[in-house]
Amino acid sequence: MTDHKTPPLQIGDNIAWMFATPMIGYQWPDSADLNRELESLVLQREADDNTIRNSNAGGWQSTDDLLSWGEPCTDELKHRFQTLLMAVLRETSADKSAPIRTRFRLDCWANVNREGDYNVVHSHPNALWSSVYYVSSGEPNSDIPYAGKLEILDPREAATYIQTQKSAQNERCIVGNEPGFMLMFPSWVKHMVHPHRGTKARISIAFNALAVG
Ligand SMILES: [Fe+2]
Numbered sequence: 001m002t003d004h005k006t007p008p009l010q011i012g013d014n015i016a017w018m019f020a021t022p023m024i025g026y027q028w029p030d031s032a033d034l035n036r037e038l039e040s041l042v043l044q045r046e047a048d049d050n051t052i053r054n055s056n057a058g059g060w061q062s063t064d065d066l067l068s069w070g071e072p073c074t075d076e077l078k079h080r081f082q083t084l085l086m087a088v089l090r091e092t093s094a095d096k097s098a099p100i101r102t103r104f105r106l107d108c109w110a111n112v113n114r115e116g117d118y119n120v121v122h123s124h125p126n127a128l129w130s131s132v133y134y135v136s137s138g139e140p141n142s143d144i145p146y147a148g149k150l151e152i153l154d155p156r157e158a159a160t161y162i163q164t165q166k167s168a169q170n171e172r173c174i175v176g177n178e179p180g181f182m183l184m185f186p187s188w189v190k191h192m193v194h195p196h197r198g199t200k201a202r203i204s205i206a207f208n209a210l211a212v213g
Helices: 032-048 072-091 159-161
Strands: 024-027 104-113 116-120 129-136 151-154 172-175 183-188 192-195 202-211
Touching: 024 072, 032 072, 032 104, 032 129, 032 202, 072 104, 072 129, 072 183, 072 202, 104 116
Parallel strands: none
Antiparallel strands: 024 183, 104 202, 116 192, 129 183, 129 202, 151 172, 151 192
């Protein structure tokens, strides 16, 4: 149904994208030494600890007090999480110049996924912002799509009903897991981790910021 007499409407300025969901990705520079120290520490803790299972199917999750382990590498990671959190709070505030008065409790834990391990669909109840930092991608098999990748699920449940190609209404959000990469997102957003396929351990560190006042 094309009317050749009427030029196409230019409606770019007429579209309002409502209810956008912020996804903040930040690649920290100079992370090789930090990641080496974190990998060594996490694997040692895994060897010493009992397995805790929350969202993981297989694999290992540490206790959620990683930020108080008192090691130089965990202190540096705490600094990174806090720095990004403050930037996110500032940037997503209606008044970017207003001081941030919300107080938070910070929970943080390590995840180790090996061949076949994955994380089921979940959100992070009671937290406000969540984050993940990648220590090692575990040398995933590049022949297997999404191996070990985090997928953010579209919170607009009905949106995937529309299946026209390349529609902004029908996108998948697959997140890379390069070492040093940190993703921060609203804690209510559902997500999952596809099964890891790789010879080395995929190591990530998760973080919750819970508002306490
Ligand atoms: Fe998660």
